[in-house]
């Protein structure tokens with residue numbers, strides 16, 4: 001110490017006793033000064049569904065992620081519930097035979113999503129089920145809405161989303177998550193749900209959803225990559241915009257959203273922070289497929305410590321103000337957190 005003070009004669013004056021490192025010295029001081037915590041309560045686990053029985057089929061572009069047949073999805077939901085994860089979100093894989101220009105499969109009361117809702121509700125009553133409202137798993141052009149020429153039709157699409165939401169609510173979905181970015185869909189879906197006696201079904205609005213290249217592996221997982229014609233820039237937001245995200249979030253809140261979401265995650269933490277700050281709503285972030293796969297790919301090469309990067313990324317969402325995170329790492333992170 002004396003040595004240092006002699007080397008830099010002004011150190012005492014510069015520091016004036018202010019030493020930030022004092023509280024970082026011991027594990028217990030670090031613990032008592034931490035501002036945010038991460039627990040399994042913070043996770044929503046997205047899983048993929050596929051036809052069949054006893055199937056767990058790897059998704060090539062997402063190492064460690066599988067598509068579950070409905071019976072296996074029940075086991076996955078049980079595992080998530082046992083870990084303390086509050087919600088599981090289900091996304092169906094559909095091949096070309098399940099796709100048409102109308103997204104008809106969205107109305108099938110026996111589609112994979114509805115089957116999973118019924119089976120999971122019955123077998124795992126302790127977990128919440130979230131379902132995705134958008135036509136892209138079921139359209140032959142891979143868009144979230146109805147296509148006419150080059151246009152995605154707004155109001156006509158909303159009529160389809162209403163019918164999809166009601167179908168999911170009847171099957172037992174607790175949270176519907178409109179991810180389509182049509183204008184006015186939250187209000188329209190709320191009104192339709194209430195009119196049909198589903199006033200307890202929660203709406204988590206994908207309020208600020210960006211036209212992002214980070215969704216690549218997901219489209220592969222749900223069978224949409226080959227199908228998608230063009231891109232989604234006429235309905236999803238430009239990555240250049242932040243204020244517009246606040247207007248989107250505000251509209252969805254005014255139309256009756258119970259919870260709002262920002263998507264993708266890590267590259268959009270400023271938006272999460274601003275949305276939480278501005279509205280104080282339950283605010284969620286979706287750490288999407290591309291983010292997951294980037295971590296896994298670098299970890300597989302030995303270039304990063306995958307476990308540590310996983311935990312650090314998830315912690316960052318909490319610091320930014322998110323109440324929770326949709327993450328494909330939910331089970332691994334919860335397992336780790338429960339181990340202490």
Ligand code: PBG
Pocket residue numbers: 132133134135136144179180214215216217218219232287288289290
């Ligand atoms: C589609 C939907 C997408 C995701 C969730 N719902 C993809 C898209 O908008 O093209 C992406 C999730 C992920 O990448 O993990 N309505």
